[in-house]
Amino acid sequence: MRTRCSIPEKTLQEMMRRMLRIRLFEERASDIRVEAKLPGVLHNCIGQEAAIVGACMALRADDFLTGNHRSHGHPIGKGVSLAPLMAELFGKRTGVCRGKGGSMHLADFSAGSLGESGIVGSLMPVAVGAGLSARLRGTDQVCLCFFGDGAANCGPFHESLNLAAIWKLPVVFLCENNGYAIHTPQAQTTAVADIAQRAQGYGMQGEVVDGQDVLAVHDRVVHAVARARDGSGPALIEAKTYRYCEHSEFGEPADPPPYRNEQEIAFWRARDPIELFLGRLEAWGALTREAFAAMKAAVRAEVDAAVAFARQSPAPEPQALWEDVFI
Amino acid sequence: MRTRCSIPEKTLQEMMRRMLRIRLFEERASDIRVEAKLPGVLHNCIGQEAAIVGACMALRADDFLTGNHRSHGHPIGKGVSLAPLMAELFGKRTGVCRGKGGSMHLADFSAGSLGESGIVGSLMPVAVGAGLSARLRGTDQVCLCFFGDGAANCGPFHESLNLAAIWKLPVVFLCENNGYAIHTPQAQTTAVADIAQRAQGYGMQGEVVDGQDVLAVHDRVVHAVARARDGSGPALIEAKTYRYCEHSEFGEPADPPPYRNEQEIAFWRARDPIELFLGRLEAWGALTREAFAAMKAAVRAEVDAAVAFARQSPAPEPQALWEDVFI
Amino acid sequence: MAEMTYAEAAKQAIVEEMRRNRRVFVLGQDVQTGAYAEVLPEFGPERIRNTPICEAGFYGAGIGAALTGMRPVIEAAFSTFCYSAMDQIVNQAAKSRYMFGGQASVPLVIRAFVAYTVAFAAHHSDRPWGLFAQVPGLKIIVPTTPYDVKGLLISAIRDGNPVLCFDDLTLASMRGDVPEGEYTIPIGLADVKRVGSDVTVVAVGGAVHRALHAARMLEGDGVSAEVVDIRSVAPLDRRTILTSVAKTGRLIVVDPAPGTCSVASEVAATVAEQAFTRLKAPVVRLTAPDIPVPFSPNLERLMFPTGEDIVRAARELIH
Amino acid sequence: MAEMTYAEAAKQAIVEEMRRNRRVFVLGQDVQTGAYAEVLPEFGPERIRNTPICEAGFYGAGIGAALTGMRPVIEAAFSTFCYSAMDQIVNQAAKSRYMFGGQASVPLVIRAFVAYTVAFAAHHSDRPWGLFAQVPGLKIIVPTTPYDVKGLLISAIRDGNPVLCFDDLTLASMRGDVPEGEYTIPIGLADVKRVGSDVTVVAVGGAVHRALHAARMLEGDGVSAEVVDIRSVAPLDRRTILTSVAKTGRLIVVDPAPGTCSVASEVAATVAEQAFTRLKAPVVRLTAPDIPVPFSPNLERLMFPTGEDIVRAARELIH
């Protein structure tokens, strides 16, 4: 049976592989966090892999992306190798940021990943700047800017969308709307139902997409990236999605406040992005259960290797404290 | 002949009087600035009086208002006395802010005028707070928040409108759109034609009104204030208007850059808010040319007295430098 | 008296003031599910007010409420989020009273966590008490014990001016005795946390406890260290510091913030100006270096002055 | 050499660098009709880029451009507008290089006016060089002559790091000789603007000229004052300051910013720490008081240290 969409099988499989890489990377980090004494805090994006991968795979290798605090998935979605990311979570010298950044500041400039930020909304203007830079340097690079529903109420959101619009910059704003900012539901903080509605205030294309459906996300982002690349300006795409984990993991595990209920979680788990996609790929004959299992095993091995690499890596030398303040 | 609108003649005359008070106050300040060595900078609002007075006269005495840098008109529109304002422009001890604030920081808390600001957009959140305070103190006060077209692109605009909307606060946002931020035309900086369109992004009422027509502005603001007062939430009203003067006056008068042309200025001067209103009042028999001239003379006398008061007032004593840092 | 943590004492101050004064209310992200969850039924969502993520917006809303009769307590969470509302803090909260000639004031409290040594990395680890001390019109407190935080916060809430309260998170779970009910500690007074005669150690925030630890170690050497807790960065209690240095003739200032233009610099400069003739030795500053906070604990723990650093500095000063 | 004003020299630096390097561009409000109007035809609106009023947005855009190969010069206008972009300056510009382990840098220049003594009142009169000195990762320069501003700005534009350049507006129309074409003054070096032997006057910004004026007056008394222009607040050239104080034994620091945690405090603290044994007298700070800037010129002129203040302080120090 042939694939029911125009995307090559290889690409579909790569999408699945990247989703698995995100999920298994984070599951492992979460599992070993206490035992391996991972420093600091983790914000996992498990459940949101389709929005991330669908969007990232619309990019070219030389395109840019910016993330937020919940951003392990973003560089992984862009295709970077896992070991330096995992080593970074361990705070090791071999980490992608030499142990200086940690979970909230993963960045891999070699892959166009311009970084995450612990400050909500603060990389949105930076994404605008990456788009501006592409224009000024005369390239046709695009910048994909991830942000959460919570970020949609902050000033930099407004300023960034307006700037990108008036300057017609190649920036695609991708809202991962997981319904909550920490424990606060979107409806309590946001005066519109769909963040995408706000695009009108910037004369911009805005659309809502099913964030659990990797192909739906991909399709819309491919379209937006193509328009951005050809000079037609920015777009705002809102992917409705869900995070399975709690907002963050830090210190001893504790019970969360009762801000969401089991039915809601069950509803979304039933729409697991990996399961949904697997069902489709199976139906299309693009990936068998066996091939999926093999893929998963391979990714697991990659994650194992990343953890082993991280564990074996040395801590930064004391003098590293003084390095890289100034160039 | 009876008035063709439901507003009492007295009120119509008071509108005219307030417009004149703004205009003559500013014309005089501008005239004597160099000769009287007025310190600092002036931002005149001449040409925008209808937007200001139409809106302010929709307020109750105990309602609040916030302004911006171009804000002599706002407290005058609210009805405060001129002498302490003029003395403030002179930096005198009898100034409404005891000479500490000057032209960019007029405020008259006794009239609910919570101040101006030299920082574009920065009083918009403060206006939200005044609305919140009314709610928490259990009063039905409303806050009228003036801002310019330039402010509509800054983060605090977005954050303020969203907050007022989700909390359904009694705040009326009044954009005096004079087409320019300093020398930059709105179209160059703003991704929508009408600022009012942005209201949709906050699930808010947004409307455009002829800012040269004091009654049109008044009508829409009365409506918005009534809704705000009864708990129906905020509104955004955009008054299209024009400033006759240059952005600001400071130091020696100098030629402005050629950012706007004579035709444009002539077009707007032909729609002078005071002349337009006078024409209407005359037609309705609500104000004769003679009565208008008498009113103008009276206002001029008031301005003369304000200037005399300001000139005669003492400068602040040196120890005032140390006063009012902390309560 | 009841024994409780720093965090509990701080909350007690706010909750008790909310009971005493209907004008007091709390604004911040997730306050309804976070620290104030259990008093939400008592005060309701109007006074325990969740905000969107819009620091300029909700700080400004706090300022507007304060200008018109309310007494908001802003829960800022991490100190680094305050920068998003910097214009509101510096241009509106700090300046309004002065600019408007005393017509109104801004009785506002902003509580911000100062987190370090927990691998939160550069975006969550600033210690900006010195930075905000360059802003006239703000009061700044840095409590260091459960007792102090309750008394200082009650004062802050009753103060007519904007008060920044930095809660050093290294102290959050520290326990201590706290009186039931109402008491106040005046803002603007330093606290001699330990009396001594050979060297004055002036410290701020968590460093106060490093200093006390050092003082105990020095006791073994026969060195008597006086520990002065700055407690209030603005207004700064110069008199208590100068009195102590006049007695000991030696000064070590300890501050976990970056050194340049820090609170440590201010204390050192004040002493060099006003107690110069009493000084028997150069003043010593122990601060963090001027670098952003790294993630890796192996690096981060090199940043902050320790008790051992203080002991070493004291020994060197004394001969 | 050509004689020109400080403002002209500053613009020349930027315009010449734009000619030499296509990656350099200007971002700011009304730059097309303001200072750069006459070079707009040469560079076009892409490189002389007008922005809306959205400081966080366009500073952040500058940072993003800098991270990806451009060299933006942000025209901030008044220093008090920087607070609206404080998060971008502190959390993104200053920290990115360190946080990301040196993967990228932020070659960005931010030029901000420091206006005082012109009755612009509290919202336009801050002198926040000391405030930003608490932010590791930023370089901060405060040029004081036409010659210096051109050389320092060229260095700033070529620097790999974010540089804040504060232009003290009291100097904007000051004239001086400026070489044609390219030359650089290294960031991080103070400048001995006048050699002397009895007292060191360290000053920043416009205060340097007050200090030079005072030095000329003191000459009449037979007092020889050395004037050190800080010029670069971060990195601060402690060596030059210490060398001078080692020679004179006396220090006066002059800074028009509020005193607490100021650059003046930092200089005084550094000397009290590292040149204590050379000091013949207490250090003296002459700064503005810790109050917002009032509008009335009658009040405002009381705020800033004058040449006479410096003379008086020097006489007292020497007696």
Ligand SMILES: Cc1ncc(C[n+]2csc(CCOP(=O)(O)OP(=O)(O)O)c2C)c(N)n1
């Ligand atoms: C400016 C700022 N304010 C507050 C925070 C604290 N904070 C961290 S994550 C978060 C919620 C973000 O929600 P959203 O943007 O929806 O992203 P999500 O966590 O759901 O992925 C908050 C409030 C912050 N990091 N930065």
Ligand SMILES: Cc1ncc(C[n+]2csc(CCOP(=O)(O)OP(=O)(O)O)c2C)c(N)n1
């Ligand atoms: C945050 C900030 N950025 C820039 C400025 C400089 N500035 C003063 S007024 C102004 C234009 C404001 O335009 P608009 O809001 O339309 O008001 P108008 O002057 O037209 O009345 C600008 C850019 C400022 N005061 N504050």
Ligand SMILES: [Mg+2]
């Ligand atoms: Mg979310």
Ligand SMILES: [Mg+2]
């Ligand atoms: Mg305008």
